[in-house]
Amino acid sequence: MADALAEQTGAGAVPLSAVIADAANGVVLALRGEGDPYALSRLLRQGDALASAALRVLGRDALAPYALDHRATPGGADDAAVVREALAAYPPGPDASEVSVWSYRGLVEASHAFLPGGADHWPQAPRAGSAWVTDDPWPRFSHRTSQLAALALPGIATDLAGRLAPRTDDLARGFIRAVRRRDWLQAAGLGRWLARLGQVPPTLGLDNGLVFVRHMSDGDARVALHLAAARQFYGRGG
Amino acid sequence: MIMDRTSHTETAALTAEVEGLLDSAEPEGFFRDTRECSAVLLIAGSMKSSPPTPRPKKESR
Numbered sequence: 001m002a003d004a005l006a007e008q009t010g011a012g013a014v015p016l017s018a019v020i021a022d023a024a025n026g027v028v029l030a031l032r033g034e035g036d037p038y039a040l041s042r043l044l045r046q047g048d049a050l051a052s053a054a055l056r057v058l059g060r061d062a063l064a065p066y067a068l069d070h071r072a073t074p075g076g077a078d079d080a081a082v083v084r085e086a087l088a089a090y091p092p093g094p095d096a097s098e099v100s101v102w103s104y105r106g107l108v109e110a111s112h113a114f115l116p117g118g119a120d121h122w123p124q125a126p127r128a129g130s131a132w133v134t135d136d137p138w139p140r141f142s143h144r145t146s147q148l149a150a151l152a153l154p155g156i157a158t159d160l161a162g163r164l165a166p167r168t169d170d171l172a173r174g175f176i177r178a179v180r181r182r183d184w185l186q187a188a189g190l191g192r193w194l195a196r197l198g199q200v201p202p203t204l205g206l207d208n209g210l211v212f213v214r215h216m217s218d219g220d221a222r223v224a225l226h227l228a229a230a231r232q233f234y235g236r237g238g
Numbered sequence: 239m240i241m242d243r244t245s246h247t248e249t250a251a252l253t254a255e256v257e258g259l260l261d262s263a264e265p266e267g268f269f270r271d272t273r274e275c276s277a278v279l280l281i282a283g284s285m286k287s288s289p290p291t292p293r294p295k296k297e298s299r
Contacts, residue, residue, distance in 0.1 A: 016255055053252050057259045090256050097261035143264050183265055 019044075019054040023062065024221035030065035031228040038065035041078035046085055055086040060106035061150040061225055066114035068232060075115040083111050087123055099147045101128040102160070106151045113155070133163045141167065142174020146189030149226050152196040154233055165197050172204045179209065184217035188226035195236035210237030 023043050030038035040062055044051035055062050063083070066075050087107060092100045108125040111117075132144055145164060151157035164171070171190055178187035191210045194200045210227055214237070217223040230236045 016252065016259070020259070049249060049252055053256045056256050059260075090253060093257075096257060099261040100257055103260055147261060181265075186264070 014050070016050055016053055016057075019050045020057050021221040023051075023054050023058060024225045027058070027061055027064055028221065028224045028228045031068065031225075031232045037073050039073065039079060040075065041082050044082055046078065046082050049089065051082070052086040052089045055082065056090040056103075056107070058225075059103040059150040060110040060153065060156060061229070062107075063110040063114050064150075064153060064229060067153060067155075077116060080111070080115040080117050080121070083107065083115060084121070087111075091123070092126060098129045098132060099144060101126050102148050102157070103150065106148075106157055109156055130160065130163055133160075133167070138167075138170035138173055139177060142171055142177065142190055143186060145171060145193055146174070146178070146186040149189030149192045149229075152189075152192045153229065154196075161196060164193065165199070168194065168197050168199050169201060171197070172201050175204065175206075175209065179213065182216070184213050184220060184223050185226075187213045188217070188223040188230075191237065192226045192230040195230040195234035207237055 026035075026038075026043040029035040036042075040055075044055050044062070063075065087104070090104075092104050105125045105128050108122055111122050132141065136144065148157075148160070151160060171194055175187055175190040175194060178184075178190060188210070191206060191213065194204070194206055195210075200206050210230060213223065214227050227237055
């Protein structure tokens with residue numbers, strides 16, 4: 001599959017969403033322990049703008065299999081080169097959204113943790129605003145949090161997780177709202193955060209809810225990625 | 239350095255697409271309020287179960 005994806009991106013004939021979906025599927029397989037040992041540089045090749053863009057959108061999730069050390073070989077120089085290219089090609093601009101800055105920051109943090117090269121080899125993690133965590137009303141707060149679901153992994157963005165924790169009930173309300181709106185990507189992202197934060201209201205039925213989202217999302221690769229992460233890292237979602 | 243076939247314009251479009259995907263707007267959606275639904279159901283039910291409006295009888299010739 002990785003080779004097929006590399007050929008597709010090389011031909012430049014596929015939309016970005018398809019490249020993202022294929023890469024997300026590769027990460028899901030690795031998280032489940034299926035397929036060949038994970039190597040990011042086999043999934044998204046160096047020297048291709050679409051591959052770099054897909055990596056920037058997936059963010060920290062592109063390196064998630066490396067956090068499961070028995071599921072992947074350690075990240076190598078080729079993987080580091082692919083990530084460095086994406087970070088250089090798509091830095092958050094001066095008017096970038098806070099979500100974009102947080103996502104970039106997460107990818108830099110994960111690169112430090114899982115890829116070779118010292119601190120000098122990676123761009124500095126930018127400061128990301130967090131006033132929205134306390135100021136946004138719960139629907140908007142939930143939506144924005146779901147967009148940062150790639151940061152819901154052990155040892156990453158611990159400061160953000162600490163700030164989100166007091167609003168766990170709002171995230172639970174957001175999860176229900178997203179399910180009722182049939183917004184499966186948002187529901188999966190919020191479910192993943194709830195799995196990480198713990199202290200979930202027992203009446204929410206998070207595990208059954210995540211199973212329901214999986215059934216209803218019709219195989220959406222990004223939804224599947226959030227659900228696989230919730231299951232592999234936090235044992236939620238059956 | 240990225241060296242594929244994308245032109246400068248395409249790269250700019252790709253950058254905008256990346257930002258759009260990272261901070262995408264909520265999809266248009268609706269959800270039904272259970273209380274509103276039950277109120278509508280109650281009104282519809284009571285209208286159907288109420289007796290027909292009395293009408294004047296036709297005179298037989």
